[in-house]
Amino acid sequence: MDHQLLSLIHQMTREEKIAQLMQLAAPFFEGGENEGQITGPMASMGISEQTVRNAGSVLGLAGAKQVIDIQQAHLKSNRLGIPLLFMADIIHGYRTIFPVTLAIGCSWDLELAEKSAEIAAKEAAVSGIHVTFAPMVDLVRDPRWGRVMESTGEDPYLNSLFARAFVRGFQGKDLSTETDRVAACVKHFAAYGAAEAGRDYNTVDLSERQLREFYLPAYKAALDEGCEMVMTAFNTVDGIPASGNKWLMRDLLREEWGFDGVLISDWGAVKEMIPHGVAADEAEAAHKAIQAGVDIEMMTPCYINHLDTLVEIGAVEERLIDEAVLRILRLKKKLGLFEHPLRGADPERERAIVFCEDHRQASRKLAEKSCVLLKNDNNVLPLKLGQKIALIGPFAKSGDILGPWSGLGSKEEAVQLYDGMVSIMGASLLAVAEGCGVETAATEQQMNEALQIAHHADVIVLALGEHSDMSGEAGSRADIRLPQAQLDLLAQLKSLNKPMVTILFNGRPLDLHGVVDQVDAVLEAWFPGSEGGAAIADLLFGNVQPVGRLSMSFPYSVGQIPVYYNAFNTGRPKGAPDAQERYISQYLDIPNEPLFPFGFGLSYTTFAYEDAQLSAETITEEQTLTIKVRVSNTGNVPGEEVVQLYVRDMSGDVVRPLKELKAFRRVSLQPGESEEVCFSITEPQLRYYHADYKYASDAGDFIVYVGPNSRDTMELRFQLVKNKQEMSEA
Ligand code: GLC
Numbered sequence: 001m002d003h004q005l006l007s008l009i010h011q012m013t014r015e016e017k018i019a020q021l022m023q024l025a026a027p028f029f030e031g032g033e034n035e036g037q038i039t040g041p042m043a044s045m046g047i048s049e050q051t052v053r054n055a056g057s058v059l060g061l062a063g064a065k066q067v068i069d070i071q072q073a074h075l076k077s078n079r080l081g082i083p084l085l086f087m088a089d090i091i092h093g094y095r096t097i098f099p100v101t102l103a104i105g106c107s108w109d110l111e112l113a114e115k116s117a118e119i120a121a122k123e124a125a126v127s128g129i130h131v132t133f134a135p136m137v138d139l140v141r142d143p144r145w146g147r148v149m150e151s152t153g154e155d156p157y158l159n160s161l162f163a164r165a166f167v168r169g170f171q172g173k174d175l176s177t178e179t180d181r182v183a184a185c186v187k188h189f190a191a192y193g194a195a196e197a198g199r200d201y202n203t204v205d206l207s208e209r210q211l212r213e214f215y216l217p218a219y220k221a222a223l224d225e226g227c228e229m230v231m232t233a234f235n236t237v238d239g240i241p242a243s244g245n246k247w248l249m250r251d252l253l254r255e256e257w258g259f260d261g262v263l264i265s266d267w268g269a270v271k272e273m274i275p276h277g278v279a280a281d282e283a284e285a286a287h288k289a290i291q292a293g294v295d296i297e298m299m300t301p302c303y304i305n306h307l308d309t310l311v312e313i314g315a316v317e318e319r320l321i322d323e324a325v326l327r328i329l330r331l332k333k334k335l336g337l338f339e340h341p342l343r344g345a346d347p348e349r350e351r352a353i354v355f356c357e358d359h360r361q362a363s364r365k366l367a368e369k370s371c372v373l374l375k376n377d378n379n380v381l382p383l384k385l386g387q388k389i390a391l392i393g394p395f396a397k398s399g400d401i402l403g404p405w406s407g408l409g410s411k412e413e414a415v416q417l418y419d420g421m422v423s424i425m426g427a428s429l430l431a432v433a434e435g436c437g438v439e440t441a442a443t444e445q446q447m448n449e450a451l452q453i454a455h456h457a458d459v460i461v462l463a464l465g466e467h468s469d470m471s472g473e474a475g476s477r478a479d480i481r482l483p484q485a486q487l488d489l490l491a492q493l494k495s496l497n498k499p500m501v502t503i504l505f506n507g508r509p510l511d512l513h514g515v516v517d518q519v520d521a522v523l524e525a526w527f528p529g530s531e532g533g534a535a536i537a538d539l540l541f542g543n544v545q546p547v548g549r550l551s552m553s554f555p556y557s558v559g560q561i562p563v564y565y566n567a568f569n570t571g572r573p574k575g576a577p578d579a580q581e582r583y584i585s586q587y588l589d590i591p592n593e594p595l596f597p598f599g600f601g602l603s604y605t606t607f608a609y610e611d612a613q614l615s616a617e618t619i620t621e622e623q624t625l626t627i628k629v630r631v632s633n634t635g636n637v638p639g640e641e642v643v644q645l646y647v648r649d650m651s652g653d654v655v656r657p658l659k660e661l662k663a664f665r666r667v668s669l670q671p672g673e674s675e676e677v678c679f680s681i682t683e684p685q686l687r688y689y690h691a692d693y694k695y696a697s698d699a700g701d702f703i704v705y706v707g708p709n710s711r712d713t714m715e716l717r718f719q720l721v722k723n724k725q726e727m728s729e730a
Contacts, residue, residue: 287306389430404469454496
């Protein structure tokens with residue numbers, strides 16, 4: 001393949017080569033609905049018409065007819081007939097919107113996650129998209145950061161499994177023949193989720209060990225699954241912005257990991273090296289980015305305005321530009337664009353496929369699995385037909401349930417909670433009132449209306465949360481409680497002393513003080529997508545069981561952040577047998593533990609864990625340790641449990657996490673049924689980065705934890721022995 005592309009590159013002028021490295025948004029291109037805006041942004045960026053004709057790719061433009069028109073116009077004006085790449089953010093759906101990614105993370109369902117990506121790819125590809133800027137696999141520990149909704153959570157192992165599943169769903173097996181699939185672009189490389197204080201675009205400063213143990217594995221997993229592209233992060237890593245960070249991009253990504261695909265900057269991230277303070281001007285920003293191996297500059301003109309001169313003055317070798325162009329053309333070739341520049345774009349099929357019933361049902365199923373039951377006192381859930389229900393709150397009849405990055409999803413088309421409930425119980429026993437705004441206090445009339453319907457109801461169902469732009473990009477919040485207006489509404493309704501259920505629509509773990517202690521039940525619904533109201537209603541009435549488990553901890557309060565399950569023990573752990581009263585690692589005013597831990601979620605039934613046992617007390621590097629535990633459904637309705645297995649290395653070359661998720665198993669059990677669940681552990685799963693960054697395991701003591709979440713576990717001990725001599729001593 002390369003020899004054809006190399007001869008094409010040989011025919012290209014330097015100007016044409018550099019233009020391949022530029023990505024512009026839709027308004028720059030003729031033939032599209034946005035035509036006419038070309039002079040605006042282009043003029044301000046100093047980009048000529050000629051440059052636009054030579055551009056390599058387009059950002060954020062979709063729609064089969066529009067893509068066909070633009071691609072055909074482009075091919076006529078591009079001297080060598082090099083097709084455009086069309087890229088867009090298809091994060092959790094194209095027009096059929098799935099739950100936000102953090103919700104998908106709480107489903108622990110890799111098959112449905114893969115299916116959601118496959119459907120998103122199908123709708124995007126038929127609408128002309130070639131590449132999606134997903135999966136986002138940034139590990140997150142700080143719910144103040146608005147983009148936690150885009151991640152699958154705080155665990156590197158679970159995030160890695162989801163990264164692989166999303167890549168499989170988006171890309172399929174062969175992009176050149178499967179035109180219903182799109183190339184994936186894993187992001188944001190690297191560690192964007194570690195932005196200091198949860199403030200978006202803020203400094204990230206981690207040890208290489210933290211990077212390698214926690215933040216990097218999911219990117220690597222996506223690439224091991226064949227992900228075609230990588231996107232740089234806005235943040236610094238060790239003091240250098242990712243887009244100019246040669247250690248991160250050349251030494252680690254390309255040399256150590258062997259990635260030879262396309263590396264694209266995030267929006268404007270190349271030029272942002274100037275405000276970051278590592279580039280005096282656009283020319284220096286271009287110089288640093290090309291040296292770091294960034295192939296495509298998204299939406300800023302540093303490359304287009306300065307690379308030619310940098311080559312002329314000998315500051316940049318032209319071969320770096322040739323290598324970048326080759327990677328881009330190779331991706332176009334892999335997508336079959338030279339032979340079929342319109343690829344899957346098909347207005348007829350688009351009308352039949354996009355937002356079709358099957359896709360909406362898949363979204364509904366994933367939404368059912370993504371909701372997490374956090375509290376259910378007095379079995380107030382499931383609701384019963386015949387009950388008089390007051391549905392109150394700003395999300396009772398709201399379509400703002402798609403969340404950020406919801407592509408072409410339409411809030412008007414989303415199934416609202418009220419509609420979902422009516423379809424199950426009818427409208428006669430269901431009264432509804434908004435009660436207050438998302439952030440605006442109730443008017444006297446709103447409050448009276450809410451109190452009035454609540455007064456006549458058997459059960460109050462509160463639909464509360466954040467509107468979708470209170471999270472997502474640039475959606476950081478320092479106070480992560482529900483807005484005061486909603487807390488006030490809840491407090492007023494509390495005074496009626498009626499059973500109260502709260503459904504939460506939000507993009508981050510919240511500080512639930514003033515909520516969870518005030519109501520009987522809490523169902524975390526996140527932003528559940530196009531079929532959200534239907535899925536939640538089925539859960540509320542017990543037509544489906546709640547099976548979600550948190551993939552990110554809920555803090556006791558914002559003061560605890562960052563709080564995550566796989567933390568280190570410290571030298572003065574609270575609760576140790578010999579712990580002092582005061583001089584230990586603790587707060588004076590709140591507990592150390594999160595409000596709800598990683599892996600937590602309730603069902604409508606109960607489960608018992610018994611007879612946990614290990615196949616041996618010691619294993620060698622060659623042996624497999626088997627862990628068995630009997631799980632029983634001790635309730636009177638069917639249920640699905642996510643049995644989780646964690647390991648702790650009691651003494652390492654460096655400190656080791658209190659727990660590390662190593663495996664999980666979903667089991668569905670009828671009332672009274674039980675199942676022996678088996679796991680296995682082998683030596684490679686016990687490896688970690690030593691002080692010298694050697695990746696290896698140690699002989700020594702380990703604890704295996706098994707249970708329904710990262711807190712309520714049974715523990716068993718074993719030893720890893722490394723040689724015959726130690727074996728005899730064991
Ligand atoms: C945004 C986001 C990135 C997205 C890109 C293109 O700023 O950081 O995730 O893919 O720009 O929209």
